[in-house]
Amino acid sequence: MKKVVLSLFFLSFSFLFAQSKISVAIPPLQFIVEKIAKNHIFADSLFTENYFEDYPSKSHIRRLSYAPIYLSLNLKREKSYINDLNAISHIKIIDVTKGIKKFDNNPYLWMDPLNFRKITLNVYDEIIKLDSKNKKLYEANLNKFLKDIDGIFLSIKEQLFSLSSYNFYTFDDYWDYYAKRFRLNFYKRDKKTLTAKEISNTINFTRENGIKYFLIDPTDSKKVVDFFVKNSEAKPLVNNIFEKNWQANIFIFTQKIYDMYK
Known part of the structure; x- marks a missing residue:
């Protein structure tokens, strides 16, 4: 029992x-x-x-x-x-x-x-x-x-609608909904090294479109990121969309974008 x-x-x-x-x-x-x-x-x-x-x-x-x-x-x-x-x-x-x-x-x-x-x-x-x-x-x-x-x-x-530029490079589609909601323009690039001609075209495109930064995930290859930094005149902005504290993550992400382009 x-x-x-x-x-x-x-x-x-x-x-x-x-x-x-x-x-x-x-x-x-x-x-x-x-x-x-x-x-x-x-x-x-x-x-x-x-x-x-x-x-x-x-x-x-x-x-x-x-x-x-x-x-x-x-x-x-x-x-x-x-x-x-x-x-x-x-x-x-x-x-x-x-x-x-x-x-x-x-x-x-x-x-x-x-x-x-x-x-x-x-x-x-x-x-x-x-x-x-x-x-x-x-x-x-x-x-x-x-x-x-x-x-x-x-x-x-309020912050993003007052930017001096709305153009970014990105390797991935993690931020596409963010971009669509806040009218940012993302130009996708492959995760690879570039030929001499591609480097020249990329630099010209960067200057013509006022692109200062490209978005990357923490897991992106350092070799590819470093190569793109040297050959695009754009700086990396790291963001991990899987961070637990969504509230802090999206706030800090936005603040970094605003500080870059205000």
Whole structure:
């Protein structure tokens, strides 16, 4: 009888623990959950901030599987791990990009504050489904966070719409939604060394279009970056869109752009 009681106790405890946890794709989603739920729900991320060089272990996947839901952004690198989660658990996979218009199959939606706002609302919907008894608390936290997001959007808009130039080089498409929202012009360049003719053309293009900087990810090859710096007359601006603190990251990123082109 004691064994039965103990078994029921631990099953109940495990159930409660599972209900107080959410698994997510990347740290910015973890940030949203923590902003809304505070310490009431624990958020665990599949990837770290070092997204492109991170390979989650089997034990980490197992730990993620204990949550009742997994919040997905439909990133390419998620797919195989989601298959692993489905193979070992009944975790529910939730797409938190619903209602957001995507273009060119680009999944990096969250660097646009208005997209991030929609993602936040989608995350909130899942949180209150999971824990409706704390809805009032979560709603109050949500409203405060939405005000912060709206304030950031207006601040960025004010800063970037007064720049002396709106032109940048970039190697990747991580900032495309940010550029589209705030009317920046990004000129894509391949991650390779340039021929003598390409160097000459690039320098002329840089001067004609008033390009001072190019955006890079922390994982970009130092050799390629250094070569481009020497042969384009543009300076690098590093940004990692996978940083957990979305709020600080986008604010600092914008401030650097503003300081460069004001």
